[in-house]
Amino acid sequence: MSAHSVTxxxxxxxxxxxxxxxxxxxxxxxxxxxxxxxxxxxGPDSISYPPKVVFQPTLEGYVNLFTTxxxxxxxxxxxxxxxxxxxxxxTRERGMIISGPSRFGQRFxxxxxxxxxxxxxxxxxxxxxxxxxxxxxxxxxxxxLFFILxxxxxxxxxxxxxxxxMFRQLGLSDTHLGMILLYxxxxxxxxxxxxxxxxxxxxxxxxxxxxxxGYTRFQAFYKVVLPQAATGIASTAIFCLIFxxxxxxxxxxxxxxxxxxxxxxxxTILSVGGGIDWPAVAAAATLFLLPVIIFTVLLRKHLLRGIxxxxxxx
Amino acid sequence: xxxxxxxRLARATPQPVARRIRGLSDRAIAWIFVAPTIFLLxxxxxFPLIWTIRLSFTNFAANKPNAEVKWVGLRNYTRILTDADxxxxxxxxxxxxxxxxxxxxxxxxxxxxxxNRKFKGNDLVTTLIVIPMMLSPAVVGxxxxxxxxxxxxxxxxxxxxxxxxxxxSFSMLGPGGWARxxxxxxxxxxxxPFVMLICLAGLRSIPDYIYEAAxxxxxxxWRQFWTIxxxxxxxxxxxxxxxxxxxxxxxxxxVVLLTGGGPGNETLLASIDLKRExxxxxxTGYSSAYAIVLFxxxxxxxxxxxxxxxxxxxx
Numbered sequence: 248m249s250a251h252s253v254t255x256x257x258x259x260x261x262x263x264x265x266x267x268x269x270x271x272x273x274x275x276x277x278x279x280x281x282x283x284x285x286x287x288x289x290g291p292d293s294i295s296y297p298p299k300v301v302f303q304p305t306l307e308g309y310v311n312l313f314t315t316x317x318x319x320x321x322x323x324x325x326x327x328x329x330x331x332x333x334x335x336x337x338t339r340e341r342g343m344i345i346s347g348p349s350r351f352g353q354r355f356x357x358x359x360x361x362x363x364x365x366x367x368x369x370x371x372x373x374x375x376x377x378x379x380x381x382x383x384x385x386x387x388x389x390x391x392l393f394f395i396l397x398x399x400x401x402x403x404x405x406x407x408x409x410x411x412x413m414f415r416q417l418g419l420s421d422t423h424l425g426m427i428l429l430y431x432x433x434x435x436x437x438x439x440x441x442x443x444x445x446x447x448x449x450x451x452x453x454x455x456x457x458x459x460x461g462y463t464r465f466q467a468f469y470k471v472v473l474p475q476a477a478t479g480i481a482s483t484a485i486f487c488l489i490f491x492x493x494x495x496x497x498x499x500x501x502x503x504x505x506x507x508x509x510x511x512x513x514x515t516i517l518s519v520g521g522g523i524d525w526p527a528v529a530a531a532a533t534l535f536l537l538p539v540i541i542f543t544v545l546l547r548k549h550l551l552r553g554i555x556x557x558x559x560x561x
Numbered sequence: 562x563x564x565x566x567x568x569r570l571a572r573a574t575p576q577p578v579a580r581r582i583r584g585l586s587d588r589a590i591a592w593i594f595v596a597p598t599i600f601l602l603x604x605x606x607x608f609p610l611i612w613t614i615r616l617s618f619t620n621f622a623a624n625k626p627n628a629e630v631k632w633v634g635l636r637n638y639t640r641i642l643t644d645a646d647x648x649x650x651x652x653x654x655x656x657x658x659x660x661x662x663x664x665x666x667x668x669x670x671x672x673x674x675x676x677n678r679k680f681k682g683n684d685l686v687t688t689l690i691v692i693p694m695m696l697s698p699a700v701v702g703x704x705x706x707x708x709x710x711x712x713x714x715x716x717x718x719x720x721x722x723x724x725x726x727x728x729x730s731f732s733m734l735g736p737g738g739w740a741r742x743x744x745x746x747x748x749x750x751x752x753x754p755f756v757m758l759i760c761l762a763g764l765r766s767i768p769d770y771i772y773e774a775a776x777x778x779x780x781x782x783w784r785q786f787w788t789i790x791x792x793x794x795x796x797x798x799x800x801x802x803x804x805x806x807x808x809x810x811x812x813x814x815x816v817v818l819l820t821g822g823g824p825g826n827e828t829l830l831a832s833i834d835l836k837r838e839x840x841x842x843x844x845t846g847y848s849s850a851y852a853i854v855l856f857x858x859x860x861x862x863x864x865x866x867x868x869x870x871x872x873x874x875x876x
Contacts, residue, residue, distance in 0.1 A: 256678040265680035272689045282704045294713045379594035398606040402811035405852035409609035432605035493697035495814040510699035532700045543695045547688045559762045
């Protein structure tokens with residue numbers, strides 16, 4: 248064994264720490280694993296008591312999530328031609344027929360459109376503003392930066408009332424454009440602050456060299472600074488995307504059908520019909536959470552910076 | 562490639578003059594770059610805020626846009642501040658705020674302190690632990706409702722398994738006083754990693770030589786913790802508390818989906834009450850005043866707190 252410096256924790260304490268933290272990780276992830284496993288259960292398995300850990304996996308929940316179905320009698324089912332697809336088969340086995348697609352697909356698509364639209368806009372505007380704040384003498388710079396940050400402190404419901412009225416006046420209520428603009432505005436505080444931090448770290452000498460070589464400011468900006476800031480821009484974009492993807496309060500207040508995203512829609516699955524179709528709810532949650540989990544793993548190096556608006560850089 | 566006259570002039574002139582011309586256009590660029598952001602923020606944040614202030618002095622109702630709008634002065638504000646329900650909601654909010662922050666700080670700091678021992682695989686475990694805080698509160702609220710189901714839920718089963726209390730004898734979200742703790746548990750589950758991450762940054766910012774000096778002085782580990790580790794990580798810890806405090810004061814999504822404010826009014830946080838007033842009872846004027854009261858409260862508390870934080874940092 249090598250000699251330890253005084254600040255290096257002893258191997259024993261490392262082991263204990265590792266075991267305790269590992270234990271916490273397991274406990275904290277149980278709810279998540281439980282939801283993912285529930286999405287592959289059949290209806291009766293999902294509500295059995297004691298809870299079933301070992302079960303026959305089925306895609307029933309996913310099929311129910313994406314389709315609307317009606318009950319058919321045994322005779323009617325016998326009359327129908329044999330099911331042609333796997334999802335038809337799963338549904339028929341439970342004495343149901345698929346009557347059409349559900350609204351979940353469309354809500355999911357709305358989330359994608361609004362998420363990517365607002366992310367693109369907030370990164371585009373945020374990068375420009377961050378560059379200006381980082382490199383130029385902007386009058387009242389600190390006040391403007393603080394103002395940008397302070398917009399994040401308002402309770403969403405407080406501004407939701409006039410935004411609701413304003414959108415109604417402008418014909419933006421329940422439209423994709425309205426939600427994209429709103430999420431862009433909310434995300435701008437994050438993107439300006441984060442991107443300013445990333446651009447501050449790029450040495451000015453690069454641009455100055457480019458300027459001396461005869462580049463204009465614009466050229467120096469997009470040929471020298473942008474490529475250097477690419478990682479920062481990418482991670483900021485993921486943060487903006489996750490926010491827009493997850494947002495609930497504005498979505499539930501300002502959208503109803505056309506532009507409704509998945510977060511306000513998923514809870515409504517709970518109240519369909521008499522019994523709650525838990526596998527379908529779990530399937531919706533799983534599909535919705537999976538991209539975020541993947542992004543979190545990709546983001547892990549910049550996570551701290553993102554959640555503190557760049558205040559803590561490590 | 563755009564080649565404006567200014568550029569040509571800039572190239573033709575000797576360096577100092579060229580720089581001055583570019584300096585002039587820099588200012589223009591700065592404005593072009595900043596203006597759209599400021600414009601959007603003004604129109605989606607400041608303009609609505611001013612509108613809210615204006616509405617708060619009226620009896621306007623958004624579901625009756627054609628009804629006559631009367632100027633009622635401070636009546637909305639006096640009603641809110643003298644209403645016993647408001648104070649009850651504030652207490653519910655305070656209960657939620659104090660307990661979530663207490664648990665998150667205790668668990669989050671302990672985790673960070675343990676992870677800082679840099680055991681094998683600590684990066685992987687850290688990534689796994691932070692997953693909950695990145696998820697959608699709407700979906701989290703939704704699936705915790707499932708876990709809290711009295712007959713079939715995992716939480717009740719776990720309680721029965723560990724303590725022997727029958728699983729169907731209590732309901733976390735139903736009557737019986739558990740609901741206000743149920744929301745604290747879910748928020749703690751979701752946001753402890755946030756506090757942990759910031760604390761970890763704080764602990765990692767402490768330079769090794771301070772501990773080395775303490776060892777030379779034969780300070781015990783216990784003493785080192787109280788005189789070095791904690792004070793030096795404190796500004797970070799306080800920053801985490803500030804973020805969580807602001808977020809939980811305006812908490813809406815998670816709790817509205819878990820309990821909707823119920824049972825009765827047991828978990829009726831201020832912002833859920835505000836949503837009811839504004840979008841269910843359509844008392845727009847009244848709820849605008851309510852929103853302003855909440856905003857001023859959070860802003861005031863946050864500024865006092867930031868002053869304290871800066872003092873700690875200066876030490």
